[in-house]
Amino acid sequence: MNTLFALLHIDGFAWPWLLLAVVLPWLAYRLLPARAQDGDALRVPWYARLHTLEGGLVASAPTRGFPWLAWLAWSLLCVAAARPQQLGPPVAPLQAGRDLMLAVDLSASMGEEDMQLGGRAVDRLTAAKAVLADFLDRRAGDRVGLIVFGDRAFALTPLTLDRDSVRQQLDGTAVGLAGRATALGDAVALATKRLQIQRAQQRVLIVLTDGVNTAGVLAPDKAAQIAHDAGVRIHTIAFGGDGSTVSVFGFRLPLGGGGDEVDEAGLQRIANATGGHFFRARDTEALAGIYAEIDRLEPVRRHGQVVRPKIECYPWPLGAAVILGVLAVLLRRRDR
Template identity: 60%
Template structure:
């Protein structure tokens, strides 16, 4: 018990159960004593029975009564749920609500990226880098949306990053159409983030094209994002025609200014307080997401708390032990 108090007694979760403690005394006081009738049957132990009857059933022998009250006291203590403070812990608090917007337009099938020494298309390279990025966002709430001719939310903001990875892995180019609706993708992300904590709303948008579909222009969508406090980091992803595999240069069609609208992406990022990045290969894309990790920290320490540990098992075990002791003493007395 002393150790229990030293370790941090937290109180009782259900203290009103202590109101039941005087209940046996109240019942004994209110109910009338039983009256015995004349003996109808003579037995050898009749005198003992008569002696008990003469006491009116008003109680037990002193030691037995004390043990009975102790058992009842311990049962009431267990029912009141005594609790103890555990060691202080500092839970992580999510630092960001992060939306990832990935371009699934037809141009993402362009095989101008290198991954593990092999030539792959842009979407495959982006998936690999994003999966690694998600591994470092443990503790944040992350959502995924994809866009092509239209924008679709694949997952809501969630801490279940495995679901986000699975949805990203299953995404295929052309799933949302062959064109590119950058403005609609931004607007959808803003709508998903607007109800979240102010100052922690971030959108990372990756595209390799020019806004060619949708209702909103990227500039108009950026204004909406600015009003809602959503910070947008934009990534223009596509080769510039220079690439090598195992040190062997390969001629590839370069992404022309008409292929990637860098000026618009730069303007969107600037208006919302974000940054614009240009990734010409997988290595640069990895570096960009590493920098985003520094710009958007994963978590910040929360307020230290001491969890409550249930200790009702202790008085319950004590009640059982006392009951067994009373049973043994009664047997020895007989």
């Protein structure tokens, strides 16, 4: 009964072509010549009459009939070899990962060439791109989105597992692309809006800026309060040196007042208001260390794609085939 129940509720076979082997014994029986019987040891004219006596004094010679019990065992063996399977209940495996947005400042001050990369002086945005590219390489399993801001904030990529797309969009940015001012509050608000559809434990925003809020319609402190109410955790990074530089006889000398002073206190308030961390990076080494620190933050476990595992059902027909096969052998020996 259990065998019949399992076979009636299968959802398919892993190797269905093996079911064709069911007809092999029948084909052999029909197409191959019968095995020649041994000659009689003694021929008597009254053999047929003795055979018809009540009780059968003489055992009948084996006939060329098809062994149905053995064929049934063979059929079940073929069914087991085809691997019948059932679909189990839906399962959503847990996956470790985070959903995070990157907000990158593209204001004019990001063009200050006070960073060192590979032994040469580069602007802040170029240095930030290099460090962010390495950060994205370690984001396997995370969904990452990208927001840039200047006079206004723009979402370049939504949350996605395709980190190559995020990297390509980041590489295509340039200083002043979104304007020359710094709409920090608007960037936080836009990121919060994009993250609101995610689960509360997965709402993370990383803000990279080198200035103070000079544009936009929303103050950074107000945007931080909105982010807090939406369950968004913000990590802020104040990036940049102490001003612009100029080359004199191959040496780079700082120019005082070359750029806006970083609003470290404001960025600290944003991070504290949302349960995040504030970091200060004056060079690429410090920035890389900051992203490594963020990388060590405890990941959030979330449910992955729902799947239905396949349950193997071959033990039932295999067990029945073994039982019927043994029974067929025993009955054949008894008939002898």
